[in-house]
Amino acid sequence: MKTVDNLNFAGKRALIRVDFNVPLDKKTLAVTDDTRIKAAVPTINKILADGGSVVLMSHLGRPLKKLKEDGTVDYEKHSLKHAVAKTAELLGRDVKFVSDCISEEAFAASSSLKAGDVLLLENLRFYKEEEKGDAAFAEKLSKHGDVYVNDAFGTAHRAHASTTIVANYYTEGNKMFGYVMANEVKNAERVLKSAEAPFTAILGGAKVSDKILIIENLLSKANNIIIGGGMAYTFFKALGGKIGNSLVEDDKLELALELIEKAKQKGVNLLLPVDSVIADKFDAAANTDNAASNNIPDGWMGLDIAANAVTDFSKVIRASKTILWNGPMGVFEMEKFQKGTEAIAKAVAEATANGAFSLVGGGDSVAAVNKFGLADKVSYVSTGGGAMLEYFEGKELPGIKAIAG
């Protein structure tokens, strides 16, 4: 994989696609989680240390899809100017900002950069051309740098102008990956291509439909697949269980049975949570109880895995040498339903301390390891949500293909 290590950037201007799609405080619009900005710092610093300058470009949210009530674009809420202070703080230097991507002003700003300067462009998605992968827009963007660096793993599954098409306007030697991209790929490959057995995949979250492709791909790689979260109840219903008001995808019942059957054929141990913490409503203040996951009373719903499931899952996790975790075990945002996810996070951390390689990815599971203070106790935390999922589904990501070929 060709990275920024393969080039000396002295006197060069690098156009870096970063993923600064970070959460902002609803009121102050300050960055509330700087993980993705922090992740990009080593790539930026390498280029600056060589004597280069840097133009950063990113999207933030989905401004043309999430319109204001009056139908207009909320430019204020989606402006990357809110990321300037945090970026400057993490880099320990000034960061210039220009309130557009391809205006005369933007090109004047990028062409006047000196060695050591950093410029951040405004949100790429203020242009509909970005998501369309428009060639003319991509070509204009390419004028911002002598070299194109893609370090936006989180957006590598999008064939957008700045993530994919822009690479067409650079010669072979002038396009490469940053360290975020290189690390993400290296760690994902370690799990997908050279996992030490036993390899356990822990999959959670609300919907089976989001996880079908990853389960299918992992059925030929993993030794154990642990299913938790809301999606488990589709499996229980498919098996003839009573699930009360729990989440269910009725059009996926047959598929759930097929996955169980395929796992059997392939000798994969597919684990479902035998018991659940149940609630009488979806509410932080709900009344709670425990029940077998296939015998949940009418009017109640499973919102977390319970003690026996935690014991089963933890035992398998602790004995694993490779662990992939995507998706929480329950509604861990609510205190009453966080214990299952917390216990699984602890088991993953314990296995890691005993020599396992663990990779955690996907917005919710990353938020969970952060919440329980365990992010530095797992081997690798991915910056990718959808991109990580698609990678583990076995898909080729357009942002990677555009450079790696």
Ligand code: 3PG
């Ligand atoms: C993400 O947060 O998933 C990435 O930044 C990609 O954003 P998108 O899902 O809006 O394309």
Ligand code: MG
């Ligand atoms: Mg997404």
